[in-house]
Amino acid sequence: xxxxxxxxxxxxxxxxxxxxxxxxxxxxxxxxxxxxxxxxxxxxxxxxxxxxxxxxxxxxxxxxxxxxxxxxxxxxxxxxxxxxxxxxxxxxxxxxx
Numbered sequence: 088x089x090x091x092x093x094x095x096x097x098x099x100x101x102x103x104x105x106x107x108x109x110x111x112x113x114x115x116x117x118x119x120x121x122x123x124x125x126x127x128x129x130x131x132x133x134x135x136x137x138x139x140x141x142x143x144x145x146x147x148x149x150x151x152x153x154x155x156x157x158x159x160x161x162x163x164x165x166x167x168x169x170x171x172x173x174x175x176x177x178x179x180x181x182x183x184x
Contacts, residue, residue, distance in 0.1 A: 092131055094127060100113065
């Protein structure tokens, strides 16, 4: 799923006023020249794609999936331990499985 980026909103709301003033650029996205708008769009696209690549690093995702599986296993074992303790105490509550 490709996210649609709102270049105008990013330019007008996220770029600091002080930077726009120091570069003598207009406050409004559509007041930029066509080539300036293309540059802003290209930079936003590159930054967005780089952030996605970094966040979706296959090695990092593999490590995260492994960690999640390990945590799930540990929680399951903990639930079983609690259930056994409850049964030993005579509180046979079936709410933990």
